[in-house]
Amino acid sequence: MVPKPLYPEVKINWKLPAVNVDRPFNISPGTASFSSEAEPSSGKVYRYFAFIDSSKLAISMEKDGSIKKNLYNFTDPSQLWRIDNYGNFYALYNKKYGAYLGKSLKANKEKPDNNWHESAVYLVENDEHTYSIGYTRDNKQLDSADILRNLTLVTIPLVAWRNPSGKFVSIESNQGSLNFSDGETHGSTTIPKPEQLFLFVPHPDFSTKSVIIGQNEKFLEFNPSDSNKSSSFGFELKTPERLPFILFDYDQNIYPRGANFLASRLQQPSISKAAVPPPGKGTRVRVWKSDPSVKTIGIRELFLINTDIKSGPVDPWFETVSTAKPIAPDANGDFLLDFDNTPSQAPNESDNHTRFDVVHxxxxxxxTYDLLLGDLEYLDGNPPQLTRPWGNKRLQIFPHAGEDANAYYSREEGALKFFFTKRKDGTPIFLCRSLDVVAHEAGHSFLDILQPQWRSDGQTGGFHEAFGDLCSLFVLISMADIADLFVTLTKANLRDPNNFLSAVGEEFGDALFNNKGKGLRNLSNDLIGSKAQPEVHALSLVFSGFYYDVLVDVFALERNPAIKGDTDTLLDVATALRRALIIAIRVSSESSTKTKFQELATNLETAFETLSRRLGVNLSSWTEVVRKHAKARELSIAGLS
Ligand SMILES: [Zn+2]
Incomplete structure (x- = not known):
């Protein structure tokens, strides 16, 4: 029996209520029209793929049927391939020429009917998340041509529109005008032919605009001045004044609309996903979940999902530098050290304490990184590829960097350094023992990855400090035990003045200011922009206080303890606000600006729109909260007077 290919399709409806800024897509007599067969109102996404090498060359089919590499251009259908899944092998069908990739690097019109067929191929995942297109001679070994090796697979979402009688919109080949025609039928399934699939490119600023590109690589335009009043694919985007006629409004029930996200949502049976650690793997450690002065929290176990932490500890991102010898994980891969009761001493801290501090x-x-990297993967649908501003090496962590009332991230040194300072009675405080301080410095390094020009003064530098403190907050509030403890201790009152969540660096703050746990800085504050000092740490309180206000109000909005526990709500709200902040950072301008606080607050509104589409809920009330507090905090003038 000839195996039947699968054509998985994405269940997304795309609505096109308007053809451009002011013209309805619903077309009445006398205006533009598709044809008499009714207009399509919604489309479905189908996926094609491009195979690209490290020099951005894509596997293409030439007019003469040969297979070559050409500079990647996702609007060129000769570079786009449908992957037909035949169970244990595949066939790659070219969009432009309607032919299969033959293993002898020639076009082949025939579908494969067994795995030895000229059109039958295998997709092999290599180590570095690249793929090779191969074939087999003996069912044991896979071979592949040189140009088909080590390719990155990119999903290209394409849209087909059907009318009520099931016909697909297609381009009339000569004029580029639109019509309806039958699709391709396989058994009981009908799929669009290549020429019935359109490239749908969302506008990059997350707005509701997109452009549509046809098989002939031209844009769909609707030209009201055209005497025929017809829509056509005739525009090559050489004259920007015609741009309004190719911008389409659309609506979609998921977000983001980018190819990356679609790829992440698509079933890719040919491709093994990034490995999820199996249950029972990962690394357990012991850490101070606040700092030694916060006795209700103390030392607790923490589960890291990472399976690649080696003796040191060291992993692909980080290494530690200390007087302790490398610390090996136990037989279970865990680092469960005890912190003994002997008093701390400095500079020669005991080996037991040093080892604990290194692991902590x-x-x-x-x-902190797992949390934030996970956010990027959630937003992009792929593990992020990041450039390390400190160079292509591990970030070095110095838990005991010497004596100073300080801790810092240094791009130039490629290091996170934590010092000790002495109380009045001479006993040392090690800043590394504060989760707040460590997460804060880790936050600086992470923000330096996302926005390398933001190490600055003014509001941009102030935001760097605020982000560090917000990292501490979000790290704490992401841990279910800490979130639950917080809810229990404060009876779900985020404004409790003595709460450990808004206080940053309690032990250090108490030593410096004798303020009994209020912290070095406190996010639960009422500092407004016109009163803020320009020094970055002081200034940061305006933004961190603003975002803490947002957390308080959004939590209050979302609270409904009768149907969902407060701890769960707090965890969920915090996750959404953390991701919104990441979106706002990424869409903000790269340069250091005087009004970065307000820019970020404005971009938070965009971020909520993004998340609301993604989560399928209306977050417009959250936007109101952001607006209200951005105004009340005087974000736009903070530190400028
Ligand atoms: Zn800082």
Whole structure:
């Protein structure tokens, strides 16, 4: 029996209520029209793929049927391939020429009917998340041509529109005008032919505009001045004044609309996903989940999802530098050290304490990064590819960097350094023992990855400090035990003046200011922009206080303890606000600006729109909260007077 290919399709409806800024897509007599067969109102997404090498060359089919590499251009259908899944093998169908990739690097019109067929191929995942297109001679070994090796697979979402009688919109080949025609039928399934699939490119600023590109690589335009009043694919985007006629409004029930996200939502049976650690793997560690002065929290176990932490500890991102010998994980891969009762001493801290500090500091940094890297993967649908501003090497963590009332991230040194300082009675405080301080410095390094020009003064530098403190907050509030403890201790009152969540650096703050746990800085504050000092740490309180206000109000909005526990609500709200802040950072301008606070607050509104589409809920009330507090805090003038 000839195996039947699968054509998985994405269940997304795209609505096109308007053809451009002011013209309805619903077309009445006398205006533009598709044809008499009714207009399509919604489309479905189908996926094609491009195979690209490290020099951005894509596998293409030439007019003469040969297979070559050409500079990647996702609007060129000769570079786009449908992957037909035949169970244990595949066939790659070219969009432009309607032919299969033959293993002898020639076009082949025939569908494969067995795995030895000229059109039958295998997709092999290599180590570096690249793929090779191969074939087999003996069912044991896979071979592939040189140009088909080590390719990155990119999903290209394409849209087909059907009318009520099931016909697909297609381009009339000569004029580029639109019509309806039958699709391609396989058994009981009908799929669009290549020429019935359109490239749908969302506008990059997350707005509701997109452009549509046809098989002939031209844009769909609707030209009201055209005497025929017809829509056509005739525009090559050489004259920007015609741009309004190719911008389409659309609506979609998921977000983001980018190819990356679609790729992440698509079933890709040919491709093994990034490995999820199996249950029972990962690394357990012991850390101070606040700092030694916060006795209700103390030392707790923390589960890191990472399976690649080696003796040191060291992993692909981080290494530790201390007087302790490398610390090996136990037989279960865990680092469960005890912190003995002997008093701390400095500069020659005991080996037991040093080893504990090394594991605690490394683990806190690792956890912070896991959280934020996970956010990027959630937003993009792929593990992020990041450039390390400190160079292509591990960030070094120094838990005991010497004596100073300080801790810092240094891009130039490629390091996170934590010092000790002495109380009045001479006993040392090690800053690395504060989860707040460690997460804060880790936050600086992470923000330096996302926005390398933001190490600055003024509001941009102030935001760097605020982000560090917000990292501490979000790290704490992401841990279910800490979130639950917080809800229990404060009876779900985020404004409780003595709460450990808004206080940053309690032990250090108490030593400096004798303020009994209020912290070095407190996010639960009422500092407004016109009163803020320009020094970055002082200034940061305006933004961190603003975002803490947002957390308080959004939590109050979302609270409904009768149907969902407060701890769960707090965890969920915090996750959404953390991701919104990441979106706002990424869409903000790269340069250091005087009014970065307000820019970020404005971009938070965009971020909520993004998340609301993604989560399928209306977050417009959250936007109101942001507006209200941005105004009340005087974000736009903070530190400028
Ligand atoms: Zn800082």
């Amino acid at each position: 500091t490394f683990s806190t940094v690792r956890y």
